Amino acid sequence: MDNERRQFLKQACWTLLGGGLMVSGALSIPGRAHASGGRQHLYVFLVDTNRCIGCGKCVAACRKENNVPQESYRTWIERYAIGNDGTVHVDSPHGGEHGFKPLPNAADIARSFFVPKLCNHCKQPNCVQVCPVGATYVSKEGFVLVDERQCVGCGYCIQACPYGARYMHAVRHTADKCTWCYHRVMKGMQPACVLVCPVGARMFGRIDDQRSPLYAVMKQEKLQVLKPETGNEPMVHYRGLDKEVR
Amino acid sequence: MKHAAHILRLVVVLILVGVIFFAVRSIMVPEDFGTQGSYSYGYFRAASEQEQKELVPVFRGSEKCKGCHDAQYNTWAQGKHYSVACETCHGSWHAHNNNTKDAMIKDNSPDACMLCHASVAGRPATFPQIDSIDDHIARKGGDPKEGQRCSACHNPHNPL
Numbered sequence: 001m002d003n004e005r006r007q008f009l010k011q012a013c014w015t016l017l018g019g020g021l022m023v024s025g026a027l028s029i030p031g032r033a034h035a036s037g038g039r040q041h042l043y044v045f046l047v048d049t050n051r052c053i054g055c056g057k058c059v060a061a062c063r064k065e066n067n068v069p070q071e072s073y074r075t076w077i078e079r080y081a082i083g084n085d086g087t088v089h090v091d092s093p094h095g096g097e098h099g100f101k102p103l104p105n106a107a108d109i110a111r112s113f114f115v116p117k118l119c120n121h122c123k124q125p126n127c128v129q130v131c132p133v134g135a136t137y138v139s140k141e142g143f144v145l146v147d148e149r150q151c152v153g154c155g156y157c158i159q160a161c162p163y164g165a166r167y168m169h170a171v172r173h174t175a176d177k178c179t180w181c182y183h184r185v186m187k188g189m190q191p192a193c194v195l196v197c198p199v200g201a202r203m204f205g206r207i208d209d210q211r212s213p214l215y216a217v218m219k220q221e222k223l224q225v226l227k228p229e230t231g232n233e234p235m236v237h238y239r240g241l242d243k244e245v246r
Numbered sequence: 247m248k249h250a251a252h253i254l255r256l257v258v259v260l261i262l263v264g265v266i267f268f269a270v271r272s273i274m275v276p277e278d279f280g281t282q283g284s285y286s287y288g289y290f291r292a293a294s295e296q297e298q299k300e301l302v303p304v305f306r307g308s309e310k311c312k313g314c315h316d317a318q319y320n321t322w323a324q325g326k327h328y329s330v331a332c333e334t335c336h337g338s339w340h341a342h343n344n345n346t347k348d349a350m351i352k353d354n355s356p357d358a359c360m361l362c363h364a365s366v367a368g369r370p371a372t373f374p375q376i377d378s379i380d381d382h383i384a385r386k387g388g389d390p391k392e393g394q395r396c397s398a399c400h401n402p403h404n405p406l
Contacts, residue, residue, distance in 0.1 A: 137287060137294070199329060
């Protein structure tokens, strides 16, 4: 009897000691102390669905700027057509790159509009969390980027993204996606899609830049994001977003 | 101890495995990996940021066109197409400047105009658009059979 009790106490001591070591080890991992790593999320992308005309210039310019392989898209345009009976029809032929054709049953459509989509550069990105090799990350400025040299092409991030913004690069066989034209923005330029948009349906800038037209919009307008319920905290904001848009 | 030799051998093998593991790891993992913050978002190769910054922009903005194409630039800057960048229709500056002059797109076919101005479901009602070019020409008092282009009446750089 005594022996059993002694045995139990002994084991309990070892367990506690081991557990304590594990916890303290986890806490001492470098970088845990400054969890944010000095990251800031000051850049915002704004899409105005009231203005988009679905010409596809943004999709074409993005392909040229970033050498996006055919049939892959870093940005694309969806057309929503909501029928008089409430049915929702969505089409996006070639991502809208060559524009849109008129719909055959125009009389049955209650309302229709274009919704440009792209990577949301979330504050809490799923895609970064699931990467097993540290090949996708959040830059100091809050851009979600892919390190093509580290990527092993497992595709976890492509599945994790709730917006379908990622694709497998057909040539490199690594994950790829919109960078908000990181290379341009860091040189003080606008993203290529924003530059070529003929109707100003896309805006980009820093939230704290008072000279930017985006500043006033962010302050005054009622804006929405896509799928807020996922908790990713997307940074692409939409003006005039219809309730049917997913 | 009866099994001392066995245990010793096992320990030596384990140590060897450990040494090889850490040696390979130190070669395979870049030095600047994981220096940028937390495991969840900051665990990456720090040099990747710089590599991405160095990519060369292809589209350069309308100001780049000014010096050589002053006449067109000034017409455009005063017109209704001012919101449309040069490169939206003419293609990227990079292609034009790096290769030949032919690389600049000069497409004044009706298709080029109709990409934006065709009446298509989804376009805002306030945006100028037409159902068909023939109807439009007929309504304006022209003859569709003459095969006129949009640019016969509208200057693409400064349309009416």
